[in-house]
Amino acid sequence: MAAVSLLRCCQGARLLLRPQIVKHTLPGLAHPDVASRAITFTAPSLSALDYFRARRGPFTPAEKKGHHKLMASTHWKVERLVAIGMIGIMPTCLFYHAPIMDHLLSTFVLLHGYWGMEGVCTDYIEKFFPYIHYIWRAVTIFAFAGLVHFNYNDVGVCKAIAMLWEL
């Protein structure tokens, strides 16, 4: 069963390597005038591979519009608000150790660090490995889980940094 689906995927690879043969058709229809003897693919079989295919950039205006939930300007404002909030949080963490400060510090630092490294990924890495964005988001979520676990079951980030500093 798995071998059969693997073989079918391999057939798709041979077609994808020669894009002029593949014709994107309406769903469910085989294209009537494929000139070569290559196996025709209907759109449903291609659509799964479409999802994983890396594209170099948005081409059509609809693609460039994107699927955002926030306007870009609003997102920008949220980023600056987080940065300004961190300026206030940093000295407060030094002398006020409480669970709320642990949670605020971990949330704000990870958000700010996530957006920063997103810029690094976009500038340097995504041209070679486009899926870095998914990886970085997963790593950040994992790290946030670790921080919450740390705050709950261990001393908490504020106290931990104080312990590191007192050595």
Place this chain on the structure above:
Amino acid sequence: MAFVCRHFAKELLRGSYNGLYTRGLPASSNAKAIKEMNVYWENNRKKDRPISPHVSIFQTQLTWTLSVTHRMTGIILTAPFIVGPIAYLFASKDFGTYLNMMKSVPTFGEPLIQMVKFALALSFSFHLLNGVRHLAWDAMYGFELSTVYKTGYAVLGLSIIFTMVLMFI
């Protein structure tokens, strides 16, 4: 899934297309341009043509050195907040025990902790002060070149002072 992995492996091993992903592009003019560009780069690589210097001849300026440093300090500061909690998820002892273990490494323990402290303090103060400079730019203050240079030098000096304050807290 296996197809995706083999597809990537073939692409990487092949080394062509300049490492950029170009598969499955629509037949638009952008796609044709990218294919021409790849042919151009294949020729350049085959004939081993040199590239004119562009990065190495750019004059060292405070503007871009501080920007690069801002990004690097940001990465240095984010790394412990990412690696630490993930390592802690797999840890068996608590944080204080690990700190004492690192401190009690013979001859290197305490200087190592001090070096880590210094690196973090320097990165943190520079990133904080330059971040304030960035926020000032976002509020439309300080774009004249003379102001950029003045605030740049101020950030450099203040971050050194701030680091010393943090080290002796």
